[in-house]
Amino acid sequence: MKPPRSAYLHIPFCHKRCFYCDFSIIPLGNSAEILGGPGKTSINSYLNLLHREISIAPKGPPLSTIYLGGGTPSLLNKDEVYELLKHLQKKFGFQNGAELTMEVDPATFSENDLKEYLQIGINRLSLGAQSFDDKTLASIGRKHNMDELIEACSLVDELFKKGFLLSWSLDLIENLPGLTLEQWSFELEQAVQTDVPHLSIYDLTIEPETVFGRKHKKGELNIPSEFIATSINLKTTNYLKSKGFSRYEISSYCLPCHASRHNRMYWSGSGWWGFGMGATSAPWGERFARPRTILGYKKWIEEQENIELESSLIDNPSRKMPLDELLMIGLRRREGVHLEELAKYSGWTEEKCNQKLKLLQTYWQEFLDEGFLLEKNGRFFLSDPNGMQISNQILVQMFMWWDSVHFADVSEPSS
Numbered sequence: 546m547k548p549p550r551s552a553y554l555h556i557p558f559c560h561k562r563c564f565y566c567d568f569s570i571i572p573l574g575n576s577a578e579i580l581g582g583p584g585k586t587s588i589n590s591y592l593n594l595l596h597r598e599i600s601i602a603p604k605g606p607p608l609s610t611i612y613l614g615g616g617t618p619s620l621l622n623k624d625e626v627y628e629l630l631k632h633l634q635k636k637f638g639f640q641n642g643a644e645l646t647m648e649v650d651p652a653t654f655s656e657n658d659l660k661e662y663l664q665i666g667i668n669r670l671s672l673g674a675q676s677f678d679d680k681t682l683a684s685i686g687r688k689h690n691m692d693e694l695i696e697a698c699s700l701v702d703e704l705f706k707k708g709f710l711l712s713w714s715l716d717l718i719e720n721l722p723g724l725t726l727e728q729w730s731f732e733l734e735q736a737v738q739t740d741v742p743h744l745s746i747y748d749l750t751i752e753p754e755t756v757f758g759r760k761h762k763k764g765e766l767n768i769p770s771e772f773i774a775t776s777i778n779l780k781t782t783n784y785l786k787s788k789g790f791s792r793y794e795i796s797s798y799c800l801p802c803h804a805s806r807h808n809r810m811y812w813s814g815s816g817w818w819g820f821g822m823g824a825t826s827a828p829w830g831e832r833f834a835r836p837r838t839i840l841g842y843k844k845w846i847e848e849q850e851n852i853e854l855e856s857s858l859i860d861n862p863s864r865k866m867p868l869d870e871l872l873m874i875g876l877r878r879r880e881g882v883h884l885e886e887l888a889k890y891s892g893w894t895e896e897k898c899n900q901k902l903k904l905l906q907t908y909w910q911e912f913l914d915e916g917f918l919l920e921k922n923g924r925f926f927l928s929d930p931n932g933m934q935i936s937n938q939i940l941v942q943m944f945m946w947w948d949s950v951h952f953a954d955v956s957e958p959s960s
């Protein structure tokens with residue numbers, strides 16, 4: 546596995562928890578911005594832990610993508626972000642032209658805040674829009690409203706058009722409760738009207754330990770039917786294609802030259818450093834998720850400092866990302882996966898490739914026959930939109946194949 550050239554920093558603070566969200570976050574109410582208030586104290590103690598974690602990480606080559614996600618990283622001020630970037634740069638260095646992305650939420654920044662973030666090196670912004678409808682925003686527990694969102698978009702777009710930003714992106718959620726095809730068409734039109742060059746569109750996932758999870762259990766969540774969800778998904782792809790966007794990954798659409806390099810790194814199976822409470826990293830191919838609570842994270846940092854470094858963080862040339870994981874993430878991309886190349890990279894012999902990869906094709910045969918999955922010169926990829934829409938079913942078959950192969954491997958007596 547090549548040494549990681551990307552880093553993710555988790556900034557867990559939010560004003561309040563949205564009804565669908567089960568991320569590792571710390572809700573601060575309105576105290577985040579009050580100087581010396583309880584919110585600021587929490588932020589300071591957390592940043593101290595984050596700096597300690599960066600300090601104990603092993604060194605590596607210069608970074609080409611850095612992503613500040615959350616949570617709501619725009620609850621940090623310029624100096625706090627600057628100190629984090631400075632620390633990362635001192636530790637690893639940044640490549641020339643490195644992509645530095647920061648997630649920002651509407652109503653958490655002013656024009657001046659944005660300018661300050663850009664002055665210290667942020668060159669790509671990802672704006673958490675989720676919806677352009679006030680009623681929907683309130684029903685999912687977001688803090689911002691539509692006017693604040695439109696204002697945030699125009700501030701970001703102005704800086705982009707003046708050349709201060711490389712690119713920017715909006716997040717939207719598909720298939721929210723009560724959503725109709727007509728409303729979704731309005732959401733897409735509003736998004737495109739902002740002139741945004743990149744969109745991340747996620748399907749709503751119902752997590753059990755959330756307000757939505759509890760409502761769903763009681764049958765109180767009016768989730769769009771499968772038929773409406775399919776129409777919504779088709780509308781997204783067709784409408785965005787008609788506006789010049791291409792779908793380079795299941796959830797990501799961009800105008801030419803605006804794909805997120807950090808996203809592409811992640812879906813290509815490369816390694817990355819992850820820092821922060823609940824953050825996942827896989828610098829050398831093995832995933833490791835940090836504790837999701839502040840107390841657990843603090844304890845883990847102390848162990849790292851005093852006992853021994855988590856093994857997944859230490860370079861080990863023989864360690865590789867498992868083949869099933871490479872296939873799972875690679876299939877999300879427009880270009881799909883080259884089965885034989887990936888299997889050989891995972892250490893499979895020619896003979897094993899011949900035997901086992903043919904078997905995988907039999908697991909996938911019905912999807913190949915129906916055109917959900919396409920093959921060209923050994924490369925397999927999902928058709929858009931039909932294959933991407935049923936990607937989970939295709940992955941389930943892949944995991945069944947993987948279990949059969951893996952089980953046979955571990956059952957074979959060693960000589």
Ligand code: SF4
Nearest residue numbers: 559562563566615616
């Ligand atoms: S703002 Fe984002 S991270 Fe924070 S609670 Fe809402 S969805 Fe979760």
